[in-house]
Amino acid sequence: MILNFSTLSESKKYSVMSNTIFPRPIAWITTEDEGVVNLAPFSYFSPLSSQPPLVIVSIAKKEDTQEFKDTFANILKNRVCTINLAHKELLQDLINTSEDLPKEVSECEKFGIKTKSILADFPPMVADAKCALFCEFVKTVELNNRYEPLILEIKHVYVNDENINEKNHIHLENIGRVGMEFLVDAARVH
Template identity: 45%
Template sequence: MIIDFSPLELKYRYKIMSRSIIPRPIAWIVTEGKTLNIAPFSYFMALSSNPPTLIVSIGHKKDGTQKDTLKNILQTKKCTICSVTPDQITQMHASSESLPEEVSEAEAFGIATKRIVEDFPPIITDSPSAFFCELNQVVDLSGSKTIPLIVEIKKYYIADNYFDPNYNFELDLVARVGREYRLCNKKIEP
């Protein structure tokens, strides 16, 4: 069956894409604005290793205004993207709730953070890895309320207990598959 996307309602396009492009890693993005903002995004992927870039798509709030993450990145040009472990799923999922801009998810949901790189937002304390990124480019999808951002990796954090001098990290990270969260580091033999 061939499905034509042009007449398809947005909710069905989303369902097809979110169930077919799997797994989608979770970008738990930390930004700074009026408060410390922490929010998860599953439309996130590596884009290139030269320059080292990632892409994340950020929608708008239900009222049509910019999400705090988007507003903060556009203003400060910086973000810290933390990985998510199975132990962090409850807090990560809670941080997706829409809060007033003056309320920090760190305080509302008890998410511990620590600043380890000057001039970048802090990491989530228990995250085993994080990318410290600067805004490289805003992609214009004419007519879309979703704004794809290309961010360039400037520094990378890996917890000491995961570090390997050959950079062969084995991280147990969470990804989104359809509506569910799953562990994305399980090897399958061909």
């Protein structure tokens, strides 16, 4: 069967893409603005290059208003973010933070998610995350639609001591997306 994307609705295109391009890691992004810590998951996330170390995350505008989501606006304003990589024990917290809340309400406070600040120039990370990427904004990619990808440069990586050995081999069991379902994906980095 050939699916002609020119005849499919946006929701059908999303469904086809999310059920064929998998597993995808989740970018659980922490941003901060005016004392409010924002935490939201994004499943259109991928490494882009290693020199320089870049990742790309695509963030859709709000459907009802076409305004930028808080995460996107905070990154553009403050030019930094922290990408937390979630494991299975954090799945319910990750799902909870997908709820659309007013800008002045912190998902961390509402859902009781503890954070810790380990680098002064970056937003805090989820305290129970085993890995976090501390990133600086590089640029956006204008697509002239509801989505606007952000290119981010990784400046620092936190890895829990139990998940990295003396040779810097990393073992994580990150949550990924398979269509509308989540999975725990064991990844080894050498």
